[in-house]
Amino acid sequence: MPKQSNRINDLLASVTEDLLGDSSQQVQDNIIRVERILLEMVRPDPIQPRRVLPERVHRAFHNNRLTPTQALRELVQTAQVAARQRGQPFQGVLDLLNISENEDDQGQEQKYSPEEQLLRDLINLAMTIRDDGQVNPLTAVDVSQGITRLYRIETGERRYWASWLLRDFIPGYTGDGMIPCIVVPAERSSVFRQAKENTSRAQLTAVAMARQAALLLLTVHGYEIPDSLVDNDFYRQALDLDLRSKREFTDAVLAAMGGIGRMHFSRYKALLKLSDEALELADRYNLDEFRLRPLLDLEADAQAEMVRQIIQFGLTGRQVQEICEGELADSTNPPEEKPSPQAMRFVKLLQSLDRETPENLAQVLLRQEKNVHLARARVQAMLKFLEDVRQRLGED
Numbered sequence: 120m121p122k123q124s125n126r127i128n129d130l131l132a133s134v135t136e137d138l139l140g141d142s143s144q145q146v147q148d149n150i151i152r153v154e155r156i157l158l159e160m161v162r163p164d165p166i167q168p169r170r171v172l173p174e175r176v177h178r179a180f181h182n183n184r185l186t187p188t189q190a191l192r193e194l195v196q197t198a199q200v201a202a203r204q205r206g207q208p209f210q211g212v213l214d215l216l217n218i219s220e221n222e223d224d225q226g227q228e229q230k231y232s233p234e235e236q237l238l239r240d241l242i243n244l245a246m247t248i249r250d251d252g253q254v255n256p257l258t259a260v261d262v263s264q265g266i267t268r269l270y271r272i273e274t275g276e277r278r279y280w281a282s283w284l285l286r287d288f289i290p291g292y293t294g295d296g297m298i299p300c301i302v303v304p305a306e307r308s309s310v311f312r313q314a315k316e317n318t319s320r321a322q323l324t325a326v327a328m329a330r331q332a333a334l335l336l337l338t339v340h341g342y343e344i345p346d347s348l349v350d351n352d353f354y355r356q357a358l359d360l361d362l363r364s365k366r367e368f369t370d371a372v373l374a375a376m377g378g379i380g381r382m383h384f385s386r387y388k389a390l391l392k393l394s395d396e397a398l399e400l401a402d403r404y405n406l407d408e409f410r411l412r413p414l415l416d417l418e419a420d421a422q423a424e425m426v427r428q429i430i431q432f433g434l435t436g437r438q439v440q441e442i443c444e445g446e447l448a449d450s451t452n453p454p455e456e457k458p459s460p461q462a463m464r465f466v467k468l469l470q471s472l473d474r475e476t477p478e479n480l481a482q483v484l485l486r487q488e489k490n491v492h493l494a495r496a497r498v499q500a501m502l503k504f505l506e507d508v509r510q511r512l513g514e515d
Contacts, residue, residue, distance in 0.1 A: 153256055155297040158187070158283060160268050161259055163276045165348040168330035169317055171276050173197065173234060174399045181348040187283045194238055195288065201232035212288050216242050233403045244281035245289055253278065256299040258316070260308040262346070270300060271346065273308060274316035310338045311375045318377035325411060326402035328376070329390040333357035335375060336388070339368040351398060355391045386412065394419035400426045409436040413443035421446060 163171070165181040172180065172190060180190040195212060202209055202218070209215045215238060231239070257275030272279055282298050303309075314331050317323055323331060333354035338344060340360050345353075362369045362381070373379055376387075386408055392415050393401065400423065401411055410429055413436075414422045425446075429439060481494075488494040 152302050154300055154302050156259070156268075156270060156300050156302075158279070158286065158296055158298055161257070161270045161272060161279060161298060161300065163272045163279060164313070166334065166345065166353070167272075167276060167313070168327045168334060169276065169323055170327065170402055171237075171280055173237075173403065178348065187280075188287045191280065191284055191288060194234060197234040198232065198238045201235050205230075211290070212238065212242055212284065213290075215239060216246075233405075241277065241281050241284050242289075244277060245285040248278070248281055249285055249289070249292075253282070253299050256301050258303060258312070259300040260303050260305055262305055270302065271308075273303060273313050275300075310334055310344070311371060314375035318375070324402050324405045325387065325390060325408040326393075326398050326406075328387045328408070330354050332376060332384055332388045333391060335372045336360045336362070339365045339372065351391070351395050357388060358391055361385075389415060394422050396423040397426045400430065404430050406430075407436075410434065410439050412436075413440040417443060417446060 163181075170177055172194060176185065176190050176193045179185045179193075180187070185193065198215065199209060202215065207218050209218055215235065255275070255278065257278055258273040259270035259275075260273050262269050262271050279298065286292050286294060286296060314335060317327070317331060333356070334344070336357040337354075337360070339362075342356065362372060362384075369381075373381070373384060376384060379387075390398070390401075390408065390411055393411065397411075397414065397419070400406075404426075406426065406429060411426075414425050417425060425439065425443065428434060428442075434442070484494045484497065485491060488497065
């Protein structure tokens with residue numbers, strides 16, 4: 120339910136200041152201060168639209184089942200499994216960086232898993248912090264209670280994780296375990312400032328843009344924004360909201376989203392109709408909005424399966440649209456008998472025959488049957504079977 124309070128007027132007054140205000144004046148007024156804070160006292164924002172860690176690790180961390188070091192270890196182990204499957208195993212995290220440099224030198228194109236790419240990016244950022252220092256402080260909201268000091272990251276979560284990676288996973292660390300933060304009083308925290316930072320730096324995925332749009336809409340409509348982990352249904356509340364009844368916020372919301380138009384904003388928000396599984400996969404593989412748009416009319420199971428096909432085959436937006444239109448057309452026809460798994464595998468085999476040679480198939484068949492006469496009998500039976508199939512397809 121929307122929060123019933125006068126805070127909405129205060130929010131409107133603060134939006135322009137957050138987006139256009141003079142930060143130097145704020146520093147002079149002692150409203151914002153820069154401090155060096157122990158990493159252990161800083162925590163990421165659980166409802167931050169950008170997912171730095173994989174969803175599974177993100178949820179475990181914010182449910183206090185993993186420490187920051189354990190969360191990064193989960194990421195490293197997942198990347199190690201993916202690298203091993205590619206035939207490029209690594210042990211220490213710097214080994215992954217060396218592998219990528221060697222591949223670049225050789226001009227080889229490797230398709231890294233999302234976890235490998237994420238880890239490589241964090242390692243590069245960590246090395247930059249080690250060599251050049253923390254140039255850009257985090258923005259952290261002071262959420263301390265009593266004598267317990269605690270800060271919630273408003274902007275800069277990637278720098279936070281890179282700092283943990285540098286401290287616990289990269290040899291030769293000599294830091295003091297502190298991280299520079301621009302400290303913001305709790306009453307001056309701003310979803311608009313967070314959104315502007317998100318869209319002005321490393322590009323958000325389409326799914327993260329959908330969450331960002333939802334968070335801004337929920338804020339301007341006066342909804343209570345929690346400070347704990349939420350599921351996708353929290354963001355889906357925004358599907359029933361729009362900017363028409365909050366015209367005074369429209370320009371600020373669109374500016375915070377990177378200066379996009381109203382139609383583009385609505386298209387991002389509509390992605391929240393996707394199932395949880397489809398959202399997680401699309402976010403993990405950074406699928407763009409155009410390729411996800413046709414999936415919105417499909418059933419939940421079909422959405423997730425379509426996302427997997429986009430990832431596996433690299434489908435374009437037009438291809439996705441044609442396939443989804445075909446799916447919807449088929450759903451209006453009487454259901455046909457579901458083919459058996461054996462039939463599906465056989466058809467896939469026929470579709471891939473151009474990648475095999477008769478010599479290879481003959482050798483494999485002979486090795487399996489261990490008798491040349493039995494192998495020939497198998498081929499003869501298959502020829503008869505295929506002739507029956509051809510006849511059922513009809514004449515030209």
